[in-house]
Amino acid sequence: MQQYQELNSCETCCLGFCRQCGREHQLPAGAAYQASHVLMAELQAEGRIDLHLPAEEADARFSTDYLFGPARGKMFGVMVAATQAGKIVTLRAFSGQYNGFWEIPGWVGPMFDPDGFRMVHDDEERKIKALGRQIDAWEPGSRQREELTVLRRNMSRRLMVDIHALYRLKNFCGQVAGLEEIFPPDMGIPTGTGDCCGPKLLQYAARHGLTPHGIAEFYWGRATASGSRQHGGFYSSCRGKCYPILGFMLCGLKERRR
Ligand SMILES: [Zn+2]
Ligand SMILES: [Zn+2]
Structure with missing residues (x-):
């Protein structure tokens, strides 16, 4: 009750x-x-x-x-x-x-087409992960590490924008x-x-x-x-x-x- x-x-x-x-x-x-x-x-x-x-x-x-x-x-x-x-x-x-x-x-x-998601997401995600491994190979505080970190952040942001674009909400x-x-x-x-x-x-x-x-x-x-x-x-x-x-x-x- x-x-x-x-x-x-x-x-x-x-x-x-x-x-x-x-x-x-x-x-x-x-x-x-x-x-x-x-x-x-x-x-x-x-x-x-x-x-x-x-x-x-x-x-x-x-x-x-x-x-x-x-x-x-x-x-x-x-x-x-x-x-x-x-x-x-x-x-x-x-x-x-x-x-x-x-x-x-x-x-x-999901509310989006999963094939569309895979097309937008999978390759980019692989690249971002590979970049992460490169970042780890450089000394903390090094210029190379900083640059790659900025690059990775921008790639992640772009990927997020592309993923969000797949959602078309109907009411x-x-x-x-x-x-x-x-x-x-x-x-x-x-x-x-x-x-x-x-x-x-x-x-x-x-x-x-x-x-x-x-x-x-x-x-x-x-x-x-x-x-x-x-x-x-x-x-x-x-x-x-x-x-x-x-x-x-x-x-x-x-x-x-x-
Ligand atoms: Zn919720
Ligand atoms: Zn309303």
């Missing part, structure tokens, strides 16, 4: 500030809370996330052991939504990549915008923005004509180093990465749900 009251007060919900409307938009967990418990029970029983496969075909890379090791746990999200025909569907997402994978059957993928007013248009101009865009469960699920819904009724996000695995997230705990969408974009993403949803 206490959990339910918490949900009503929107302590566990998707929320963000919408610059167009000049106010916050929210989507409480609602039915997604119950649906999250179904997912938790499956994760607990199966110990893996490739739930589309029979147990004997399971891939060790998708075992939940990964979440209890050095990489630590991860946020999982569940969305309950209605199709245009009025059918209720449940969709699931994990935050960021799972053990290096963006796409796993049965889970909503429930039918608008599409990039991260740089949505974020307040005086705010830097944190790494991993758009990769949390809430944005992934909302993007999927907006693109596929679904009307979300609720989203819940919970943490599964070894607690974060700071202890801020605990195994099995429900949490609202994050402040740093999600709050600035979820206002835009949720815009128009309330009107649609009426």
Whole structure:
């Protein structure tokens, strides 16, 4: 009962500030809370996330052991939504990549095209890593080391700009915008923005004509180093990465749900 009251007060919900409307938009967990418990029970029983496969075909890379090791746990999200025909569907997402994978059957993928990401990211990332090894070969404080460090910083920044350009967010007013248009101009865009469960699920819904009724996000695995997230705990969408974009993403949803 206490959990339910918490949900009503929107302590566990998707929320963000919408610059167009000049106010916050929210989507409480609602039915997604119950649906999250179904997912938790499956994760607990199966110990893996490739739930589309029979147990004997399971891939060790998708075992939940990964979440209890050095990489630590991860946020999982569940969305309950209605199709245009009025059918209720449940969709699931994990935050960021799972053990290096963006796409796993049965889970909503990233909001960008993963092939496009690989094209922009992989070569540059290799170059940046190689540069790191060169930097280490020079004495600390040497001119060469300084120059290479500046070069690496600039390359990383450029890569981040190129990666952010892959994100085209759609909302429930039918608008599409990039991260740089949505974020307040005086705010830097944190790494991993758009990769949390809430944005992934909302993007999927907006693109596929679904009307979300609720989203819940919970943490599964070894607690974060700071202890801020605990195994099995429900949490609202994050402040740093999600709050600035979820206002835009949720815009128009309330009107649609009426
Ligand atoms: Zn987030
Ligand atoms: Zn709005």
